[in-house]
Amino acid sequence: MEYSRSAVSLTPSATLQLCAKARELSCEGRDIISLSAGQPDFPTPAPIAEAGVDAIRKGKTGYTASTGIPELKEAVAAQYSERRNVHWLPSNVLVGCGAKHNLANLTRAAVNPGDKVLLPRPFWVSYPEMVKASGGIPVFPEKRINGSEIRKAAGEGAVGVFLNYPSNPTGFVPSESFLKEIADAIAETDMWVISDDIYEDLAYLDSGVPHILDFHPSLKERTAVVSGVSKTYAMTGWRIGYSLACIEWTRLAGILQAHSTSNPCSISQWAALTAIQGKAKTEKEEMHESFHIRRDLICELLAGVDGLEFKKPDGAFYVFPRLLNDPQKADTNRFCSELLSDEGVAVIPGSAFGAEGYIRISFAASADDIREGIHRLGKFLRRRLNT
Numbered sequence: 001m002e003y004s005r006s007a008v009s010l011t012p013s014a015t016l017q018l019c020a021k022a023r024e025l026s027c028e029g030r031d032i033i034s035l036s037a038g039q040p041d042f043p044t045p046a047p048i049a050e051a052g053v054d055a056i057r058k059g060k061t062g063y064t065a066s067t068g069i070p071e072l073k074e075a076v077a078a079q080y081s082e083r084r085n086v087h088w089l090p091s092n093v094l095v096g097c098g099a100k101h102n103l104a105n106l107t108r109a110a111v112n113p114g115d116k117v118l119l120p121r122p123f124w125v126s127y128p129e130m131v132k133a134s135g136g137i138p139v140f141p142e143k144r145i146n147g148s149e150i151r152k153a154a155g156e157g158a159v160g161v162f163l164n165y166p167s168n169p170t171g172f173v174p175s176e177s178f179l180k181e182i183a184d185a186i187a188e189t190d191m192w193v194i195s196d197d198i199y200e201d202l203a204y205l206d207s208g209v210p211h212i213l214d215f216h217p218s219l220k221e222r223t224a225v226v227s228g229v230s231k232t233y234a235m236t237g238w239r240i241g242y243s244l245a246c247i248e249w250t251r252l253a254g255i256l257q258a259h260s261t262s263n264p265c266s267i268s269q270w271a272a273l274t275a276i277q278g279k280a281k282t283e284k285e286e287m288h289e290s291f292h293i294r295r296d297l298i299c300e301l302l303a304g305v306d307g308l309e310f311k312k313p314d315g316a317f318y319v320f321p322r323l324l325n326d327p328q329k330a331d332t333n334r335f336c337s338e339l340l341s342d343e344g345v346a347v348i349p350g351s352a353f354g355a356e357g358y359i360r361i362s363f364a365a366s367a368d369d370i371r372e373g374i375h376r377l378g379k380f381l382r383r384r385l386n387t
């Protein structure tokens with residue numbers, strides 16, 4: 001049998017592979033410290049979980065509208081209209097099976113075979129594969145993304161761009177001037193934008209996270225804002241994401257969804273509605289505070305480790321240090337697999353994010369695991385530098 005060329009071109013998720021290897025070693029009885037997780041290590045807050053149980057008890061267990069229940073779409077439209085200071089209606093909202101699902105459907109709805117799509121580096125692992133799965137061609141700026149890189153890509157035929165702030169893997173939160181330059185450049189082109197805002201509520205600066213729509217509200221007509229409840233409310237397994245885009249883009253992505261998964265889980269949609277209505281505000285703030293404390297802890301510990309250079313992340317729950325002198329700094333896949341087998345510490349190779357020479361360390365872990373994990377990483381690096 002000959003398989004689909006676009007399917008064959010996809011690379012499996014390095015993150016999932018490494019997590020699977022760590023789980024396998026842990027099952028064999030090895031003492032594994034996982035600093036690889038892309039999800040909060042907290043249970044879903046009780047009021048949200050209760051709303052799910054209540055939905056089951058009340059029999060809200062049948063198919064829903066394939067694009068989501070009207071109550072959730074209304075709540076999302078209202079919340080994001082206020083947050084971004086633009087006007088969205090429920091018809092601009094698509095509720096998907098996790099933000100990843102929205103990203104995939106919006107990409108498919110926007111990309112034609114051969115279309116070039118600009119992906120600033122480092123990028124989240126799934127973006128290039130989503131573009132390729134739609135028949136598109138991912139293109140990467142030579143340098144750090146800025147206005148001229150956007151203009152250059154548009155001049156070379158790129159039709160769209162993905163933005164992701166706070167970023168996975170760096171935790172980078174742009175300054176207003178940085179993002180304004182990008183927004184200005186995009187506004188001069190015809191490019192569409194997918195703005196992956198999944199970590200928008202996990203930022204540690206009082207000034208918050210700026211958005212391209214703050215500078216050019218008219219970009220709303222060709223920007224899809226994607227977010228969801230996974231990271232903010234510790235709901236990764238419930239699989240609810242949502243997007244806000246123009247009616248046609250939303251309609252097309254919704255048709256793709258209707259013919260593939262149909263509606264996201266009905267129970268999870270009711271639970272997500274409770275989250276968005278603010279019924280777990282205290283728990284949300286407590287989790288945020290806890291990530292903030294761990295961010296400070298991990299940065300303090302990493303500052304004492306020789307052989308690494310890193311920027312303090314202002315959002316998400318990742319640090320992305322560069323390996324300075326390690327013999328495997330040009331092969332972080334190998335570095336990470338040796339770190340896992342020698343010291344039992346799981347982190348993700350930068351190569352998965354288009355940034356060879358870096359590693360992604362998650363601080364969505366207990367303070368004890370962070371301390372022990374960074375201690376072992378330091379030991380591992382010291383040993384290699386001394387041999």
Ligand SMILES: Cc1ncc(COP(=O)(O)O)c(C=O)c1O
Binds near residue numbers: 164167228229230
């Ligand atoms: C940048 C980014 N976007 C999207 C997602 C997917 O989120 P969800 O679990 O809601 O599908 C993730 C999850 O790791 C992510 O890191």
